[in-house]
Amino acid sequence: MRSRDGNRLGTRSIFKLVFLFSSLVLSASEYLISYRYVVQDAILRNETLSIAKTMQKCSGSTYDSLLLESDGGDNLKQIIFQNEDKFFSFIHALGLDVKHSEINTNLQNSSTTILTLKTTCFKVDFNDNFAKISPLN
């Protein structure tokens, strides 16, 4: 027969596990991210990165993931700006829509290039030292 203390310890550890698991599940959230930048005559003119938490659940499954270092917070904007290069390389690899128009009038050239990441839903798992970002298709 088990002692009362032993049972209490067992119950406590089970509660701890349940709490840990639920906190891990709760820290996963979904974000809508879009990105666009305009280059005019080989000079960057405008760059916009929009991040918003989804108001309803996204459908689809994750197909790629990126681990970003964080200091334990759940502010995605801050985490992204801390790992700017890594994140933008990841976004470029996902695929960008390219729109380029060039006009040459009387042998004088001017060009505009717009690169766009259409609004995509990302699943983000916040952990102690890193955040895992995965796009949903």
Place this chain on the structure above:
Amino acid sequence: MKYSLLFIAFLTVAAVTADETPSSNITINCENAKTGAACSKQQTQVIDSTGLDTVVTDVPKKEDFLAKGAEVRISVIGQGVAPMNTSSPAQAYALAKRAATADAYRLLAEKVKGVRIDGQDLIKNMMVQRSTVRTTVQAMVKNANVVETTFKEGLCEVEMEIVLAHAQFSN
């Protein structure tokens, strides 16, 4: 009376069968169809409802750019310049790199998908008043890799490459 009714029924049947002739018939002939090899040209034969007129048009077959199991590596170098009013060399580098990446993406799109070109010349009194050439590119570029980045005297160059495989287009 009996024979006249039979005669009318015969005429009706004859009229219905005359209307049922096919309006058009299209057949595709290939010279080496027996061997099973791909045709170099497709011949389309159109036979009209009368069966007398025959129109033959040659439709060139699309060439396979990528053979099965083959890969094509396309490499480009995009160039970008930093704006004049930057607060630090690091910012200048970051902005120039972004511009160069966009240029490289544009070059990849041009190579893979192609460019639309529109030209317009205005000539008045035997002289060219205005000459305009517009080029546009629109594409979605995925899985392009940065190979090398250099920044020298305000000019940033980004070398990018993309690997095209037959499997990507076969579905």
